[in-house]
Amino acid sequence: MSMAQGGEVWSGTAPAKVNLYLHVVGKRDDGYHLLDSLVVFADVSDALTLARADAPSLAVSGPFAGAVPAGDDNLVLRAVRRLAAATGHPDGIAITLDKRLPVAAGIGGGSADAAAVLRGLARIWDLAADDPRLREVAAGLGADVPVCLDGRTAWLGGVGERLDPGPDLAGIPILLVNPGVPLSTPAVFKARQGGFSPEARFAEARPGLDRLCRLLADRGNDLAEPAGRLVPAVTEVLAALAAQPGCRLSRMSGSGATCFGLFDSPAAARAAASVLAGHGWWAAAGALL
Ligand SMILES: C[C@@](CO)(OP(=O)(O)O)[C@H](O)COP(=O)(O)OP(=O)(O)OC[C@H]1O[C@@H](n2ccc(N)nc2=O)[C@H](O)[C@@H]1O
Numbered sequence: 546m547s548m549a550q551g552g553e554v555w556s557g558t559a560p561a562k563v564n565l566y567l568h569v570v571g572k573r574d575d576g577y578h579l580l581d582s583l584v585v586f587a588d589v590s591d592a593l594t595l596a597r598a599d600a601p602s603l604a605v606s607g608p609f610a611g612a613v614p615a616g617d618d619n620l621v622l623r624a625v626r627r628l629a630a631a632t633g634h635p636d637g638i639a640i641t642l643d644k645r646l647p648v649a650a651g652i653g654g655g656s657a658d659a660a661a662v663l664r665g666l667a668r669i670w671d672l673a674a675d676d677p678r679l680r681e682v683a684a685g686l687g688a689d690v691p692v693c694l695d696g697r698t699a700w701l702g703g704v705g706e707r708l709d710p711g712p713d714l715a716g717i718p719i720l721l722v723n724p725g726v727p728l729s730t731p732a733v734f735k736a737r738q739g740g741f742s743p744e745a746r747f748a749e750a751r752p753g754l755d756r757l758c759r760l761l762a763d764r765g766n767d768l769a770e771p772a773g774r775l776v777p778a779v780t781e782v783l784a785a786l787a788a789q790p791g792c793r794l795s796r797m798s799g800s801g802a803t804c805f806g807l808f809d810s811p812a813a814a815r816a817a818a819s820v821l822a823g824h825g826w827w828a829a830a831g832a833l834l
C-alpha cells in the first residue's frame with residue numbers, strides 16, 4: 546500500500562478471503578444465516594489505485610475484467626458513493642481495478658475490492674483507521690466487507706459483523722483453485738438442507754500447520770454439499786487437491802466454487818498449481834497473510 550505526495554493517489558491490494566471452516570449455526574428472521582467461520586487472507590489479490598478526480602470513474606483490467614459490472618453496480622463505486630455521502634466528501638475518485646481474482650467465487654473478491662477502496666479513501670480523505678463510518682459503510686455493502694476491511698485473520702460470527710482476532714497462521718502455503726463456474730451466494734444458501742452446526746472456535750493462538758490440520762479435521766464447510774450439488778466440478782476440484790503431494794487439507798471457501806489446499810511447502814503448492822491449471826482450472830499458489 547502506498548501514497549504519493551499530498552494524499553492524492555493511493556495504490557493497494559485486495560487480498561483473497563478464505564474461510565478455513567464455515568459452520569452455519571442458525572438463521573435470522575430476515576433469511577440471513579448466522580455463521581461461525583475462521584477467516585484468513587492470502588497473498589493472492591486484486592490490485593487497485595485511487596486518485597482524486599472531477600467525477601467518479603472505474604477502469605477495470607486483468608484476466609477477470611469481463612466478469613465484473615463495469616459501471617455503477619460495481620462494489621468499488623458503491624463504496625465511494627456511500628463513504629462520500631457518510632462523510633460529506635466529494636465523490637470524485639478515479640479507480641483502476643486489476644481484476645485477478647475470479648468473480649462470484651467464494652473468496653470475497655468484490656468484498657475485498659470494496660474494503661480496499663474504503664482503506665484508500667480513509668488515507669486520501671484523512672479519516673482515522675477506526676472511524677466508525679468506515680465500519681458502518683462496510684457492513685452496508687455486504688456481509689463479508691467488514692472482515693475484508695480489517696484484512697486480518699478473524700473469527701467471524703453473526704452474519705459477518707461480529708469479528709474477533711484469530712490465530713497467527715502467517716506463512717502457511719495455500720493453493721486456491723477455481724473450476725471456472727460462477728456460483729451465486731444466495732443460491733448456495735438456498736440449496737442448503739439440514740440442521741445447524743455447532744460453534745467450533747478453538748483456543749490455540751499459534752497452532753502451526755500440523756495442529757491446524759488436526760483442528761480442522763472435524764470442522765468443515767457447511768456450504769460445500771449444496772455447492773457441489775449445484776456445480777459438480779467443486780467435488781472434482783476437492784478430490785484433485787487432496788491427491789496432490791504435500792496437500793495436508795482441502796476445503797471449499799465461502800459459498801464456492803473456489804477450493805483451497807493447505808500445503809507443507811511453497812514448492813509443493815506451486816507444483817500442484819501447475820498440475821491443476823492443466824485441468825483448465827484457475828490455480829494460484831501463495832501463503833497466508
Ligand atoms: C458466504 C460468505 C462467507 O464468508 O462468503 P462468500 O461466498 O460470499 O465469499 C459470506 O457470508 C457472504 O458474504 P457476502 O458475499 O458479502 O454476502 P451478501 O452480499 O451480504 O449476501 C448475499 C446473499 O447471501 C445470503 N447470505 C449472506 C450472508 C449470510 N450470513 N447469510 C446469508 O444467507 C443472503 O441470501 C444474501 O442476500
Ligand SMILES: Nc1ncnc2c1ncn2[C@@H]1O[C@H](COP(=O)(O)OP(=O)(O)O)[C@@H](O)[C@H]1O
Nearest residue numbers: 613619620648649650651652653654655656658
Ligand atoms: N469489484 C467487484 N468484483 C467482483 N464482483 C463484483 C464487484 N462488484 C460487484 N460485483 C458483483 O458481486 C458478485 C459477487 O462477487 P464476489 O465478491 O467475487 O463473490 P463472492 O462473494 O462469492 O466471493 C458478482 O456476481 C459480481 O457481479
